[in-house]
Amino acid sequence: MFFKLLQKECMQTFKSLIYWIYVICVLLFFFTQMGSPEFDAKKPVKTENGVYGTVFSKDEKDIQEVLLGELAQDFYENSWRTYPAGFIKYVKLDEKETQEIDNILEEMTGLTEEQRRMSIEKFEEEISQPYMSPDFRLPVKEGVSYETFKENMKKVCVILGAGSSYEEGKFSQGVEVPADYEDAVAEYENLIEKDKFTGGYARLFSDYLGIVLGIMPVFVAVTRCMRDRRAKMQELIYVRKVSSGTVILSRYIAMVVTMLLPVIFAALYTLMQCIGYTKGMDIAIDYLAFVPSVFVWLLPEIMVVSALGMFLTELTDTAIAVLVQAVWWYTGVFMQGDVLTSGDFGFHLVIRHNSVLDYQVFADHYQEFIINRAFYAGVALFFVVLSVWVYSMKRKGAWDFYGKILRGSKRKSKA
Amino acid sequence: MERYFVVAKENQKHNLRIPFLLCSLLLIVSPLFLGMENLTEPETAKVLEYYVALISVILLPAVFLPEQDKDIRDLLSSKYTPMAKLYGIRIIQAMLYLMLLLGVYMCILKAGNCEFAFGKLYMGELATMVFLGGMGVFFYALTDQVVVGYMIPLLYYMLNITIPINRIGTFYLFSMSIGKYEWKWTLGMAGVVLLAAGIAIRSKRK
Numbered sequence: 366m367f368f369k370l371l372q373k374e375c376m377q378t379f380k381s382l383i384y385w386i387y388v389i390c391v392l393l394f395f396f397t398q399m400g401s402p403e404f405d406a407k408k409p410v411k412t413e414n415g416v417y418g419t420v421f422s423k424d425e426k427d428i429q430e431v432l433l434g435e436l437a438q439d440f441y442e443n444s445w446r447t448y449p450a451g452f453i454k455y456v457k458l459d460e461k462e463t464q465e466i467d468n469i470l471e472e473m474t475g476l477t478e479e480q481r482r483m484s485i486e487k488f489e490e491e492i493s494q495p496y497m498s499p500d501f502r503l504p505v506k507e508g509v510s511y512e513t514f515k516e517n518m519k520k521v522c523v524i525l526g527a528g529s530s531y532e533e534g535k536f537s538q539g540v541e542v543p544a545d546y547e548d549a550v551a552e553y554e555n556l557i558e559k560d561k562f563t564g565g566y567a568r569l570f571s572d573y574l575g576i577v578l579g580i581m582p583v584f585v586a587v588t589r590c591m592r593d594r595r596a597k598m599q600e601l602i603y604v605r606k607v608s609s610g611t612v613i614l615s616r617y618i619a620m621v622v623t624m625l626l627p628v629i630f631a632a633l634y635t636l637m638q639c640i641g642y643t644k645g646m647d648i649a650i651d652y653l654a655f656v657p658s659v660f661v662w663l664l665p666e667i668m669v670v671s672a673l674g675m676f677l678t679e680l681t682d683t684a685i686a687v688l689v690q691a692v693w694w695y696t697g698v699f700m701q702g703d704v705l706t707s708g709d710f711g712f713h714l715v716i717r718h719n720s721v722l723d724y725q726v727f728a729d730h731y732q733e734f735i736i737n738r739a740f741y742a743g744v745a746l747f748f749v750v751l752s753v754w755v756y757s758m759k760r761k762g763a764w765d766f767y768g769k770i771l772r773g774s775k776r777k778s779k780a
Numbered sequence: 781m782e783r784y785f786v787v788a789k790e791n792q793k794h795n796l797r798i799p800f801l802l803c804s805l806l807l808i809v810s811p812l813f814l815g816m817e818n819l820t821e822p823e824t825a826k827v828l829e830y831y832v833a834l835i836s837v838i839l840l841p842a843v844f845l846p847e848q849d850k851d852i853r854d855l856l857s858s859k860y861t862p863m864a865k866l867y868g869i870r871i872i873q874a875m876l877y878l879m880l881l882l883g884v885y886m887c888i889l890k891a892g893n894c895e896f897a898f899g900k901l902y903m904g905e906l907a908t909m910v911f912l913g914g915m916g917v918f919f920y921a922l923t924d925q926v927v928v929g930y931m932i933p934l935l936y937y938m939l940n941i942t943i944p945i946n947r948i949g950t951f952y953l954f955s956m957s958i959g960k961y962e963w964k965w966t967l968g969m970a971g972v973v974l975l976a977a978g979i980a981i982r983s984k985r986k
Contacts, residue, residue, distance in 0.1 A: 382923060386928070386931065397942075397943060449812070449813050454813060454814055454815040456815060576942075580934070584927050584928075588927045684927055687930045688838065691834075691934055
């Protein structure tokens with residue numbers, strides 16, 4: 366019975382206009398954002414300018430110098446930005462707060478405001494290509510301990526409010542520093558030996574697809590759940606023998622499976638491109654690199670977005686899930702600030718790792734990544750169970766949001 | 781005329797309340813994560829274009845919701861008042877609410893010592909709202925699916941964030957943030973066309 370229903374649900378989804386809009390949007394997003402990435406499997410060569418990208422450093426000296434440089438620049442420009450709940454928030458400091466930051470900078474660097482200003486202006490004059498240049502750094506005054514630095518950063522956070530880059534939770538993850546030739550070679554070796562080339566591209570693929578899959582499935586889920594009511598089939602289905610669990614589960618699994626199809630297609634497309642690029646090269650690629658990308662990285666996202674959409678639609682009989690998901694997606698995407706390869710996975714719905722390199726950052730945070738994805742898979746199952754419950758209550762006539770909320774004790778079974 | 785006021789009153793009572801409350805709620809919670817004090821003009825434009833504009837996607841496509849059920853649509857079509865007029869009244873009402881919410885929000889920004897030309901930003905933001913909302917109205921009318929009415933404007937919004945500005949040109953949603961105020965003319969006019977086309981399509985739908 367279940368499989369017959371599942372098959373029917375899949376066919377229903379294939380006939381849905383929204384599903385095809387979903388497919389077009391996912392593929393359009395994939396081709397415009399990732400499409401044919403610039404493949405590079407060549408060993409780095411030494412360059413004259415010594416620019417080899419950036420790496421993450423957890424070295425205390427690097428952390429202190431980069432953060433103090435950033436703080437001094439923010440102070441110089443009098444521009445303070447935080448990301449308290451995902452959105453950028455411009456904070457304006459009053460005179461007392463500005464003075465407090467000035468004191469902290471002077472205590473940490475031993476430089477007066479005038480000396481720092483000159484130092485920044487000199488740095489800006491020297492850099493010819495701002496996007497390729499390293500961050501402005503300020504060395505710590507001799508004798509100042511890392512503990513004092515952390516204490517002072519806490520004070521800065523109190524002044525700026527939540528969401529600044531001076532929070533210990535953020536800078537303890539490491540700061541971006543310019544890579545040297547050895548770093549570049551190590552990254553290359555990681556890509557070829559540990560990632561087997563395709564691993565890096567699989568991560569980039571998931572990074573891009575994750576953005577669009579953070580919202581698109583909700584449209585399919587909401588439409589599917591509202592379809593019975595629109596077609597006036599609700600009561601007819603309610604009186605069937607089949608259990609609520611079977612109806613909801615078959616519907617849910619059909620949605621998830623069908624929505625996964627364009628993702629699998631895009632993954633195969635990128636894999637083929639990788640195979641084509643490495644043909645004739647002495648590189649042993651991992652043909653299964655996209656399997657965890659699709660089934661561990663992206664599947665839980667599709668699962669949770671569709672489950673929430675299904676639950677809210679069953680509960681309210683409205684399209685409110687679209688609004689809820691839009692807000693969640695918006696904060697999820699914008700919450701991650703500028704650095705997209707920091708390994709700060711936390712409990713973000715949309716996980717970002719916008720680079721084929723940085724294998725080590727990803728490997729260091731792999732456990733966090735797995736916990737994140739397992740959490741969302743669990744949340745998805747929780748919403749599915751809730752949907753089954755709401756659906757069965759509606760069948761019994763106990764929950765009817767179609768006009769009246771809660772019939773309470775005057776239950777009248779619809780089944 | 782009296783009949784139209786009755787239509788507006790009933791619409792206000794049964795349909796507009798919840799979308800209006802949702803929009804108000806979204807604006808009320810915004811100070812939790814958006815800076816609303818001491819902003820410069822481009823920063824104010826950013827707040828308006830990236831955040832406040834989204835309330836139009838909630839308010840405008842909702843004008844067709846009462847006739848989601850075909851039987852109700854058939855019943856209303858048989859009445860003396862043309863459907864197009866009903867939709868027109870509802871859209872005017874939704875627009876008045878948008879104008880009110882935007883006005884109040886911008887007054888709060890002004891009170892927070894933000895520096896901007898009120899009239900210029902108000903009209904520019906209104907054009908963005910008409911365009912995004914009009915897009916929702918148009919696609920809802922075209923497909924008879926409320927979800928599409930929300931989906932397309934949100935996708936267009938995503939597109940504006942992710943692809944280069946020169947590919948979108950004057951249809952770029954966040955043009956005031958980059959100082960291109962004149963681009964809003966295109967958006968405003970396109971929005972009005974989309975609204976009119978949406979009403980025309982929906983009125984003829986059987």
